[in-house]
Amino acid sequence: MSIITIASSKGGAGKTTISRLLLGHAARQGLRAAALDADLNHSLKDWIGQHRAPFEVREEIDETKIVSAIGELDEQNDLVVVDTAGAATQATVFAIGCADLVLVPLKLSAADVTEAVRTITLVKSASNMMKREILARVVLTGFKPRTAVAAHVELEIGNAKMLDIKTRLHDLVAFEEMTFNGIVPVIGPAGFQAAAMFAEAMALAEPNWQPQKLAS
Amino acid sequence: MKSKNLQSVTGSLSDLAATMPTQRPLSIVMPGEAPAALQPVTARATPSEPLVQFSFSMRRSLRRELDRLAADSDVTMRAFVLDALKAKGLAVTDDDLLDLRKQRADLGS
Numbered sequence: 001m002s003i004i005t006i007a008s009s010k011g012g013a014g015k016t017t018i019s020r021l022l023l024g025h026a027a028r029q030g031l032r033a034a035a036l037d038a039d040l041n042h043s044l045k046d047w048i049g050q051h052r053a054p055f056e057v058r059e060e061i062d063e064t065k066i067v068s069a070i071g072e073l074d075e076q077n078d079l080v081v082v083d084t085a086g087a088a089t090q091a092t093v094f095a096i097g098c099a100d101l102v103l104v105p106l107k108l109s110a111a112d113v114t115e116a117v118r119t120i121t122l123v124k125s126a127s128n129m130m131k132r133e134i135l136a137r138v139v140l141t142g143f144k145p146r147t148a149v150a151a152h153v154e155l156e157i158g159n160a161k162m163l164d165i166k167t168r169l170h171d172l173v174a175f176e177e178m179t180f181n182g183i184v185p186v187i188g189p190a191g192f193q194a195a196a197m198f199a200e201a202m203a204l205a206e207p208n209w210q211p212q213k214l215a216s
Numbered sequence: 217m218k219s220k221n222l223q224s225v226t227g228s229l230s231d232l233a234a235t236m237p238t239q240r241p242l243s244i245v246m247p248g249e250a251p252a253a254l255q256p257v258t259a260r261a262t263p264s265e266p267l268v269q270f271s272f273s274m275r276r277s278l279r280r281e282l283d284r285l286a287a288d289s290d291v292t293m294r295a296f297v298l299d300a301l302k303a304k305g306l307a308v309t310d311d312d313l314l315d316l317r318k319q320r321a322d323l324g325s
């Protein structure tokens with residue numbers, strides 16, 4: 001149904017965190033979700049394996065195989081989340097070419113903004129070469145509300161004419177705990193933010209998708 | 217605008233991808249790509265261009281960590297750094313990564 005690629009040419013921006021949140025909330029919504037880990041560090045695959053999460057996961061870093069691997073997962077699942085390496089590589093380009101939506105995470109730093117601009121430019125180039133629109137949105141992670149730097153980064157995003165997911169993923173402990181305990185937040189502020197981010201992303205990637213009403 | 221067609225991805229984006237570094241492991245050899253014959257290393261290959269000294273300073277803790285990581289990988293710090301640069305897309309050759317310590321030890325034995 002939908003392929004969402006998480007890409008940023010900067011490491012540590014929150015790609016794998018967003019991947020985990022999307023997969024967890026997809027499963028909660030009853031969607032068949034699968035992950036393709038194209039990161040050399042294979043953090044997402046390890047995390048899914050360690051915590052026996054209910055998603056199919058494949059690791060594929062070889063750019064000559066990544067498109068067919070994504071295609072196979074796409075045939076069998078409602079949502080495929082592709083986590084890419086923290087650098088612009090050939091595999092990342094092809095993962096972008098497969099996507100309905102590219103999410104570009106960025107934290108509150110100048111380097112994150114710079115690399116987000118580069119990644120969005122890469123998506124636009126791929127979109128032009130594919131002759132189809134590939135939607136791209138930045139996602140602010142590690143967000144610190146009501147700070148000058150947060151306001152500045154939001155201003156920079158606007159100045160660079162980058163479109164964003166309106167939900168901010170704050171700098172919350174639950175997101176860090178998820179890396180250790182495998183529990184994707186579904187309650188509290190972290191759960192609310194993750195669910196809202198997932199809903200926004202799905203609405204873009206799959207306009208016909210309707211969220212189920214779930215008890216929190 | 218066209219709809220999504222994964223079969224066209226590789227063909228449409230191959231020119232763009234060619235400007236990016238690969239993630240493929242060095243051991244992967246595609247069909248039709250004959251592996252190069254391995255030659256025993258007996259002496260340092262003649263460099264095709266002159267070597268230059270390059271140095272920079274870093275925090276002591278980083279230097280120690282680099283030393284440890286290189287030792288764990290059984291390579292020189294020089295080879296370790298060059299290998300990292302190769303992963304970033306620099307045109308580092310196998311000759312650049314030769315461990316001259318081992319050659320010197322072999323020649324001395």
